Amino acid sequence: MKLAPVFWAFTSLQSLVTALSIAEINGNTFISLLSGKEVTDVTGLLIAKGPNGVWIRSTTPDDDEATSEAIYVFGRNVTAALTVGDIISLDGKVTEYRSNANYIYLTEISSPKNVQVVSSGNEVTPLVIGKDTLSPPTVQYSELDGGDIYSLPNAVANISEVNPVLDPAKYGLDFWESLSGELVTVKAPRAIKTPNKYGDTWVVGDWEITGENEHGGVTMSDKDSNPEVITIGSPLDGTKNPTDSKMGDQFEDITGVVQQTFGFYAILPLTALKTTTLATAAAPPTTLVSQGKCKALTFGSYNVENLSPTSAHLPDVAGHIVEYLKTPDLVFIQEVQDDSGPTDDGVVTANGTLTALVGAIKSRSNVTYAFAEVEPASNEDGGQPGGNIRVAYIYRPEVVSLYKPNQGGANDATEVVAAQGKNNSDRAPALSFNPGRIDPANAAWESSRKPLAAAWMAKGSKKPFYTVNVHWSSKGGGTSLHGDRRPPINGAVDARMAQANVTGVSSNFHCG
Template sequence: MKSASSMRWLATSLLAGVATAVSIGEINGDKFLSSYNNKNVTGVTGVVTAKGPSGIWIQSTGNGTSDGIYVFSSTLAKNTSIATGDVLVLSGKVSEYRSSSAYLYLTEIISPKVTAVLGHGKTVLPLVIGKDTLSPPTKQYSSLDNGDVFGVPNNQSLISKVNPVLDPENYGLDFWESLVGKLVTVESPRAIAKPNQYGNQWVVGSWATTGANDRYGLTLTSKDGNPEAIIIGDPLDGSKNPKDTAIGAKLETITGVVTYAFGFYSILPLTNISVVEPLAPALPNAVSLTSDGKCSGLTVGDYNIENFAPNDTKHVQDIAHHIVDYMQTPDLVFLQEVQDNDGETDDGVVDSDITLSTLAAAIATLSGVTYNYTYIVPVNDKDGGAPGGNIRVAYLFRPDVLQLRNPNPGSSTTANEVLAGPELKYNPGRIDPTNAAWDSSRKPLAAAWETLDGNNTFFTVNVHWASKGGSSSIQGDARPPVNGALAARLAQAEATAKFVAQILAEDSHAKVIVAGDFNEYPVVKPIENFLSLSGLKDLDVVAGIPEVERYTYVFDMNHQELDHMFVSPALASKCATSKFEHIHVNTWVPYDDQVSDHDPSVAKLNLCKYH
């Protein structure tokens, strides 16, 4: 571990940028960046602990220390006369390397020369994380985050500029930085996220964690982005990690070297990950909430169906299967990422009647349930998403249960208004579509509905706020990390909330449901502002869903909730008996098996006039 004692600078030896007899500990120091950066060093002694395709890792041998460092040299990596256990004396130049300005630096030795080989076959025992080391901190990433890794404003400081003294007991980045270059072991590892396309796998070991859900993943919660997780990278022996490891699987003990690359701290294992025991069941049960077919118990679903186009027959069938067999054909379904009739062909087509009717037909074939649909055509190429796809939000609804109240669709650019009653000027109609907040983003679609049993009226707003594109790594240089398009979502939250507040100003007892892909966590400013300004309640809270079970998406190490359903006070009251469930049909499975990158959710609500 980097320590203050290892920072004793050999000032008298630093002549013309050259240091003599420098230890690995002195090179590393007790900060993120080495004070020896860009200086030539000699007499660096260490035992080879691992070899990779482009370099080797060495650790110091004296005084019981275990300071490690990466030596960048494909020549040494390919030199068959150098083996693990060899004790080398090196000269070279200290360098701080990163492949992107958004990342942290990796301290390494470049242009090395082996000046002596002092021995062979020396054993280096790996440090067992949490036993031979401190346990990883479980909440805070950096002293520069001001206590909230999701805080606003973002990007207020850079680790590369401040270069703080490491505090591995309290901060996750500092903890992993203190282990960079060292040989470590993860005991009792468990997969907490699905592997990426390269087989890189996020895990935790036998140490304490926070945010653990019933699937053994870690859920993002207030001010807690789970810094105790570590990603297992490419095996150093050239083998491959499995790409189909399911979340929650128990893994074999992992030993490897700690490094930093592509925006994250990682362990490069000596050999590939091996699954000991997968977690069952592989898929969740269907939602337990089914419609009563009348206003006292209607079901409302929400699903981002990820670039849904009618020409992708398999995707159509898979989404239809989810709506029928997992969501249990809700009475009303909020959909996001509905593409136009010819998908990602940028030819000016914007209608999506074929897209939605194809989905409705597939559902009817599977279940016999008939759905109608409604949406507003967007302006060509103005709503973001895949080029040419013209994604938009839309509704499916069961015409045997409910209908639009006084249908009067607006246009792509006409702003809906709340009239006395309350009533909507356009039904359905878009919310403030010419507002700059919606540039290259989907416009919310407001609608008024009435049930067929007694004309019970309620209002909905279907949203798909700006994506997080442009965000920086949670383990990157910017602190707090950049939350991409935050300003846009703040403006979108205000516009959406203002519209909802107008409905409730007309009737405080109005039943309002706002749902969709908000592209934001419930503990971050856009959602907090939206709830405060609109007067709505989080249905997760109303329904009593445990905080760690509130997730619809998996990204990096975190299970997170980007998709939400919010309801007005009339639907949040005790007598409303509102219920809500997330169906983890996509987050639990490997990437190749997921139908969408989001999970669907279903609520059961009492939408009668009086209850």
């Protein structure tokens, strides 16, 4: 590991660091080597104001792409009397701040004092990303990921402990850190996902992008989780970003400051995002067509997100199955709640939920689905307390039907039953419970939904086919892709690996 250069001198009595540039304070690492030191006579151009501080840019920039020329000055007492375009000098303390132990630290100057306005009315010009700066790297996040952000084990190193020298041309986190505190402009920004409830929106600009897809978003691939995308956070002027934008929407050019906030690098815009061009559609419908028999069947999968008979989004789910999935012959459904939804009243049946869903589908398409599920034991399958989520199937009975149906219970483990009989349909393996759960007593499924296996016979077929509907443990509990721990912690990875092994090679689900 290369050692970062040391950029300061100080008096042994007062430990004061004097007359340094902002680039020297930031240094070329994530953590400033001056952290905890008092600095004096720091001079910079005020480039943006926020509710709790200001951002200043060095008036004596260096030529090192790894050192940011800007820094955040935290102090509510300094903002009111200052104006963007002021060149100021101040004293303060170099501080590394984060609100969560899993976040990357933000280098800032805190407790500012002796703030002096040197001059006013100076021009403030943002740096255009990819033109005045390097372009964001497109594959790797950090040298501490070992070449693969998804590799195991997780959290083998912390950025805050190793404090690597920045390589902004190669690593995404290093790139955004090298611009920390800077006023930047994103040209031709495009939303690559829907915003969160606060209006924070992930975008890409006019730089190189990997994994672009036909929906207007970007697709993650092996070892590539797109470090070139950046989130646009809360506007500094108190306005609100739109919360109804969608994947593929285009915005006006965005200008704001780069800041590590809530576990991610973000650009905090000077004012709210403004949409210029709306995407034509959220997603194109499928072009797959069923022949209504075994030669060409259509399948779909839909996580219906805590669906109950009274869910406000139930009509949307039905509409999506009709309009986008084109009423597949067989649909794998996840997160079906019981008939009373999240009310913890001992109800476990989802007959009402599934009846409401297939009824809503029929009203839009005149297609009548049947459904198959196995009721869980109350509060044993995780999810929203009282909701009793489970996986289920809906299917078009004129096209497919359960092969030798024999529905199991919550604790019944289905097994493959050897073929019996002389007829073609009897010479195929069956399931002891159809539909039935896979090894529901296994510890891998503690407080988690159990997979549902089923055997089916398609119209015109002489032999059945088999499906397993899975919804493994939530990946909650992981850490940010932009976080301190490298590689990031993949929440529930151990539980999901155990569940994958049980699903694939369970001794209770094999053909003898």
